[in-house]
Amino acid sequence: MIKNDLFLRALKGEIVDRPPVWMMRQAGRYLPEFMALKEKYDFFTRCQTPELASEITVQPIRRYGMDAAILFSDILVIPQAMNIEVQMKPNFGPYLPNPIRNAQDLEKVIVPDVHDALGYVMDAIAMTKEKLNEEVPLIGFAGSPWTILCYCVEGQGSKSFDKARGFCFTQPEMAHQLLQRITDTTIAYLKAKVAAGVNAVQVFDSWGGMLSPADYQIFSWPYIQQIVNALKDEAPVIVFGKGCWFALKEMANSGASAVGVDWTCSPENARYLTGGKVTLQGNFDPARLLSPPEEIKKMVKQMIDAFGKDKYVANLGHGILPHIPLENAKAFIDAVKSYGA
Amino acid sequence: MIKNDLFLRALKGEIVDRPPVWMMRQAGRYLPEFMALKEKYDFFTRCQTPELASEITVQPIRRYGMDAAILFSDILVIPQAMNIEVQMKPNFGPYLPNPIRNAQDLEKVIVPDVHDALGYVMDAIAMTKEKLNEEVPLIGFAGSPWTILCYCVEGQGSKSFDKARGFCFTQPEMAHQLLQRITDTTIAYLKAKVAAGVNAVQVFDSWGGMLSPADYQIFSWPYIQQIVNALKDEAPVIVFGKGCWFALKEMANSGASAVGVDWTCSPENARYLTGGKVTLQGNFDPARLLSPPEEIKKMVKQMIDAFGKDKYVANLGHGILPHIPLENAKAFIDAVKSYGA
Numbered sequence: 001m002i003k004n005d006l007f008l009r010a011l012k013g014e015i016v017d018r019p020p021v022w023m024m025r026q027a028g029r030y031l032p033e034f035m036a037l038k039e040k041y042d043f044f045t046r047c048q049t050p051e052l053a054s055e056i057t058v059q060p061i062r063r064y065g066m067d068a069a070i071l072f073s074d075i076l077v078i079p080q081a082m083n084i085e086v087q088m089k090p091n092f093g094p095y096l097p098n099p100i101r102n103a104q105d106l107e108k109v110i111v112p113d114v115h116d117a118l119g120y121v122m123d124a125i126a127m128t129k130e131k132l133n134e135e136v137p138l139i140g141f142a143g144s145p146w147t148i149l150c151y152c153v154e155g156q157g158s159k160s161f162d163k164a165r166g167f168c169f170t171q172p173e174m175a176h177q178l179l180q181r182i183t184d185t186t187i188a189y190l191k192a193k194v195a196a197g198v199n200a201v202q203v204f205d206s207w208g209g210m211l212s213p214a215d216y217q218i219f220s221w222p223y224i225q226q227i228v229n230a231l232k233d234e235a236p237v238i239v240f241g242k243g244c245w246f247a248l249k250e251m252a253n254s255g256a257s258a259v260g261v262d263w264t265c266s267p268e269n270a271r272y273l274t275g276g277k278v279t280l281q282g283n284f285d286p287a288r289l290l291s292p293p294e295e296i297k298k299m300v301k302q303m304i305d306a307f308g309k310d311k312y313v314a315n316l317g318h319g320i321l322p323h324i325p326l327e328n329a330k331a332f333i334d335a336v337k338s339y340g341a
Numbered sequence: 342m343i344k345n346d347l348f349l350r351a352l353k354g355e356i357v358d359r360p361p362v363w364m365m366r367q368a369g370r371y372l373p374e375f376m377a378l379k380e381k382y383d384f385f386t387r388c389q390t391p392e393l394a395s396e397i398t399v400q401p402i403r404r405y406g407m408d409a410a411i412l413f414s415d416i417l418v419i420p421q422a423m424n425i426e427v428q429m430k431p432n433f434g435p436y437l438p439n440p441i442r443n444a445q446d447l448e449k450v451i452v453p454d455v456h457d458a459l460g461y462v463m464d465a466i467a468m469t470k471e472k473l474n475e476e477v478p479l480i481g482f483a484g485s486p487w488t489i490l491c492y493c494v495e496g497q498g499s500k501s502f503d504k505a506r507g508f509c510f511t512q513p514e515m516a517h518q519l520l521q522r523i524t525d526t527t528i529a530y531l532k533a534k535v536a537a538g539v540n541a542v543q544v545f546d547s548w549g550g551m552l553s554p555a556d557y558q559i560f561s562w563p564y565i566q567q568i569v570n571a572l573k574d575e576a577p578v579i580v581f582g583k584g585c586w587f588a589l590k591e592m593a594n595s596g597a598s599a600v601g602v603d604w605t606c607s608p609e610n611a612r613y614l615t616g617g618k619v620t621l622q623g624n625f626d627p628a629r630l631l632s633p634p635e636e637i638k639k640m641v642k643q644m645i646d647a648f649g650k651d652k653y654v655a656n657l658g659h660g661i662l663p664h665i666p667l668e669n670a671k672a673f674i675d676a677v678k679s680y681g682a
Contacts, residue, residue: 157500159498159500160628162628162631162662162664165626165628165629165631166628166631169628169629169631169632170631170632170633209605210605211605211626212604212605212607212626212629212658213605213606213607213610214607215626215629243584243605245586246605246606246607246610263553264550264551264552264553264554264584264587265554265587266553266554266555266587269554269587285506285552285553285556287501287503287506287507287510288510288553288556290503290506290507290510290511291510291511292511317553321503323503
């Protein structure tokens with residue numbers, strides 16, 4: 001059994017002495033030990049080599065002692081496994097040379113056997129579990145089908161993913177076919193991750209906030225709900241949508257164990273919109289980790305006071321930024337761990 | 342007097358037969374007549390030459406007959422006038438080679454005499470008023486001080502303006518000095534625009550949605566409120582913050598005549614959050630103009646039904662995209678103009 005089960009207890013809504021804490025992208029570029037590996041190995045080598053992925057996963061736990069680890073990987077391993085080429089270009093980000101724009105493009109998109117196509121992830125989980133030695137739980141993750149579609153259609157990152165939105169609005173049937181294939185793959189993938197040993201899963205809807213509330217209910221939410229339905233009896237599910245304050249109610253009623261909140265929604269509004277019934281996770285502004293450590297500590301206390309210590313997982317409102325000073329990340333973690341002491 | 346005063350009446354909250362309509366960035370790249378001038382003249386030449394700026398301003402009115410014109414210009418003429426170099430690089434966007442990062446940088450930033458530094462804007466207004474021949478009102482605009490600071494500090498566009506946010510969070514006193522200088526310049530600028538003939542002004546807080554609600558109240562809202570206070574007795578003021586649903590209540594209580602809403606906030610939520618007391622403007626998803634014209638018309642009717650035809654200005658939820666088909670823009674305008682008929 002997991003020695004520090006604070007995170008899993010908070011997901012169940014149990015009364016705790018203090019909230020658990022982890023940080024989105026905690027295995028990332030602000031860590032010198034991560035940068036050392038980044039210099040030696042390219043992005044997908046790090047993802048696809050279990051020794052590297054597991055090492056990167058445990059780096060932040062060793063340094064800061066968060067209450068949960070999250071497997072180092074990327075949401076774009078899913079389109080890769082679905083026969084869509086994905087490159088990670090330095091100083092540019094993801095690049096998909098053959099984006100999905102028409103029926104012919106769509107024909108090539110497969111629902112793979114995830115054990116074949118993504119077996120390296122399961123190996124990384126097994127190796128990470130060994131390294132973690134049951135100290136803290138391990139989280140697995142996937143992008144939401146809508147967010148994955150954004151990259152598959154746009155072919156790269158974008159401020160507003162106009163090509164992706166245009167694809168959905170002009171060819172909705174094709175969009176739904178693609179979304180369903182991504183959903184089927186994601187469900188199989190997350191189930192395999194749970195079987196391989198992750199203790200919870202998180203779905204990231206990074207670009208859900210680009211959609212109107214009405215379009216969110218057409219193109220994003222139904223597919224996330226399918227994932228929650230398929231997974232919730234196997235592991236706790238956390239649903240996080242950046243900019244998706246307008247969907248917090250559906251998320252709270254979905255059967256997910258926890259709902260992630262970004263920093264543009266106040267704790268009070270998040271509790272109100274979710275009816276107080278679900279565990280919330282978030283929502284420190286990642287750029288606020290640039291504030292001096294003493295100010296960070298004060299703000300973290302205010303955040304926990306506002307969310308309440310129970311039914312709550314302290315986290316950032318989005319991924320940690322690359323250039324955050326180590327002592328500032330430490331101030332964030334320490335402030336949560338000493339809450340109420 | 343203005344012959345078609347529907348827009349001004351809606352800003353006063355009067356009962357109207359149908360809502361007025363205009364589109365943010367309506368004088369823009371989806372128009373072939375705009376592209377023809379864009380090929381001949383660079384960006385700031387178009388802004389700074391009254392003949393060109395006025396011509397571009399009236400182009401969409403001639404083609405579609407919107408109920409208001411908005412002066413062709415750019416929010417970055419303000420930092421330019423404040424002694425901060427701004428370039429507009431093709432296929433890149435705004436580039437400020439000497440961004441404001443420290444006290445020394447800040448020293449060079451002046452509050453200019455707007456008639457000297459931005460006299461070309463006033464000339465463009467006079468010329469536009471002649472061309473409009475009192476047919477429809479003319480809107481003048483400025484960026485919010487926070488949004489202008491984002492560019493001044495970051496030095497270019499950005500997905501998350503981390504440098505700008507970091508500047509504010511590590512050097513708040515300097516940030517407030519810069520914000521105040523931008524505010525003082527903007528107030529003088531908008532007053533001069535009103536004196537030159539614009540019938541309403543809009544403040545664009547394009548990047549307000551990057552801030553947490555608490556930080557919005559520190560770094561953005563107080564400066565917008567100063568602008569509203571200074572202008573509201575001279576002309577109707579519209580306040581628009583992209584992603585700023587969390588500040589709609591303050592905006593509604595600010596003395597502004599109207600509050601802009603982006604497409605991620607439903608009409609129902611926008612009415613609820615503003616207490617039903619202020620005219621609202623928005624909020625059609627700009628990417629939804631890629632839908633077929635018949636679908637656009639149906640969605641426009643639904644939008645107006647949801648906002649209600651009074652205390653309402655039909656608009657997009659952000660600027661029109663460059664590649665929107667002409668007939669789709671027409672469908673949007675026509676659907677509003679035929680509402681209730």
